[in-house]
Amino acid sequence: MKQLLFVSLIGVLFFSGCSESKPIDYAKNETAEQKAKRMQWWKDAKFGMFIHWGGYAQLGGVYKGDTINGIAEWIQFYKKIPAEEYATAIKPFNPIKYNPEQWAKLARNAGMKYLVITSKHHEGLAMWDSKVTDFDIVDFTTYGKDVLKPLSEACKKNDVKFCTYHSILDWHYAEAKGDSFPLYRDKILKPQLKEILEELDPKVMWFDGEWIPEWTEEQGVELYNYLRNMKPDLIINNRVGKGRDGMQGMNKEGAYVGDFGTPEQEILSNASKLDWESCMTMNDTWGFKHGDSNWKSSKTLIYNLIDVVSKGGNYLLNVGPTSEGLIPQESIDRLTEIGKWLKINGEAIYGTIRAEHYKEGQIIRYTASKDNNTVYAISLEWPGKTFSIKNYEPEENSKIYLLGYAKPLSWDYNLSNGLIIDIPDELQLSENWPCQYAFVFKIVGQANELAA
Template sequence: MKTFKKSIVAIIALMATINTGYSQNTSDIKKLSDDERMEWWRDAKFGMFLHWGAYSIIGGERGDQIAGGGAEWAMDKLDYTIEEYEKFPRMFDPQLFNADDWVKMAKDAGMKYIVITTKHHDGFSLWDSKVSDYDIMDTAPFKRDIIKELAEASRKQGIKFGVYHSIVDWHHPQAQGNLFPNYNAGQKDQTVINPEFPEYYKNYLKPQVKELLTNYGDIDVVWFDGDWIADYTTEMGKEMYSFIRELQPNTIINNRVDKGRKGMEGMDMEGNFAGDFGTPEQEIPATGIDEDWESCMTMNGTWGYKPDDTKWKTSEDLIQKLVDIVSKGGNFLLNIGPDGYGRFPAQSIRRLKAMGEWTDANGEAIYGATASPYDMPEWGRYTKKDGIVYAHVFDWPEDGQLVIHKNIKLKKATLLVASETEISTNKIANGTVLKLPKEAPDQSVSVIRLELR
């Protein structure tokens, strides 16, 4: 097993002096109010999640075994010992990785921010960490700081940049590295603990978070995971939240920094928990929620690269999910699992292209929009912005008659993609009928702009 190359004393001394050209003096930063801090995120609506690491080499397979669930859990699901798994970071050499290309694909898809896994549960770090030698610079042959390259590419192209970081660590002996073969036993059995976890939290987890928050410029989102283990307490979560806000006062932090979320539903239980937004996972709330939230979702069934998983969601389904989420007041964080060479799967690229074409034409009805003030119609969804209501039609009526909500005081209706063509209307008892063209402008979702009186 790899040894950690710094003693605790050396780590603490080193953390005080780290400077890679990005360190910030927080006293010079204008501290925004919570609404000001959240404003860009609330307007953005659409982001890219990137699950990538040494597990991307494995692809969720070991001989004739296939990992159940996500391929990023290969170390646990395929029963690798720490020593067996360490060969994959030593092989991780993604020569086809190009940060500018990745960011451009996100931008062209209509995404406004990126969140990358800096360290997943396997413990391998994608940046040049001075706290550990189990990272991209010391263990892997690649010898390039992936987080640095993506952060710079994002800023260059005007995309917000965020970091995912796992509280869980299956490699570190003071975290879960002593639980082989079931590294994640503590997820379901809260009696499984490591009494040394507080030392890991103080001398490894927090110093690594500090590196990410001080050496790579503005970090716009900090996305935690692994909050389910009993070792991690709500006191630690609140301390971590305050620690991060001291380092970067204007960053946005998800609710998994604390212990309050209700499972995959992602929203907080009643109580005082730290975190700026809820995190529904692989699901969309049935109705709107009067809090900030973001639904994270895969394109197929796994977060990490897994060629065996061919159950891809259609582009139409993903576009409709984006609309559904925005209509309920949320954000959509859509995942890509690049392979071990640094390539996006072709299936992901095709879906990103389709979503980019749709958002390019219909972005007015998405970015900066708020939740619908009306009940969900059978034919689609509503969003609202600046006194305009947008009717997103999933099921184009065969007879060309679309009934909109009776509380919409309509002044004028036009197709968003052909705004010069006004749609004729007819008032009826339970609403207003729009007389639409026979053919839908878009097979995924067609948008009608409803100007209010």
């Protein structure tokens, strides 16, 4: 059995470099151009899958017959369960129906370009075969197998970039709070992160739990540099430090470490030039919870994706698998619908940039091609016989298309009325629509300088 040996700290120990050469201070010395190149795949991807899965799935939000009011993965906190008692409760975790290939294919078919899974949530259980501690899924739970390694391999096979979530907060180890925190940081947190980078090769490290008083911005900077010296192209969210300003997720004023903002369960009210990613659930909880049937509709989820992308962000949509290793059918159904929509309209999502005008009224959103010569006008309802906008002027004699319909559409433009696109009679029956929920018009042209 693996042993975790705690030794006394002599003086103040902190992160050492990962090689004999002098570590690079990426937090200070990376240029804007270098960062833009490193972030480009992520900015082009737009849509990812978040997976909250751990020992808490064994409980499903219920402990000793009592269903908690809060989110399932926080049951240890809400019920004030001592660490040893909680560990006993989740030990039977045995996801015998887990199929990483199916998960990766589900993400791919939903149009998700990357996947972020909890390597360790606040409960402290490592979801891979950690050599640092026995409190991992292989050595501690009934299942006895690594779940992250096969998922990382399945993601590579299905062209989905594999990424990991990791909590700085830890409820399992007594050393993870108070004056002993440096011991936990140097003997558990840092070595386990090193394992993840070396064994699983994640493209993004998505931190959480940074709000604890033991964690500081200085430690965040050190950790950011430590990880990037091991893997220079790694992308790390802003929760590695202390910059996040509440659930709205963007950084407070000042210089803080991290590559992108992380709004949680909300979408920015306006467009932003900064890199950001909105993480949201399909129902009310992140981890699986019995009885949580408050599912958002496919229409709402697609609207969220469009709204996020039009404002310059990424959309990280969560699933919470069961203790058996199954993603709920309600999640699968919604992801299937999103995938159908993206198969027709993905051109307006992937690899696009924030348009000069990101919205017009309440039902129109815009994205643009990287060269800004093409704009995608997205109507959040069927427009009827004509579709009218005033924010963009088509190039003279250009063709306008409704994505999913092969023929070009007739149109007229003048300064007073703007652009009016005629929609053929054959499309007025809903069964003839190219897709459901939202409709994309591809226009070659430029922003109208007179638009409000």
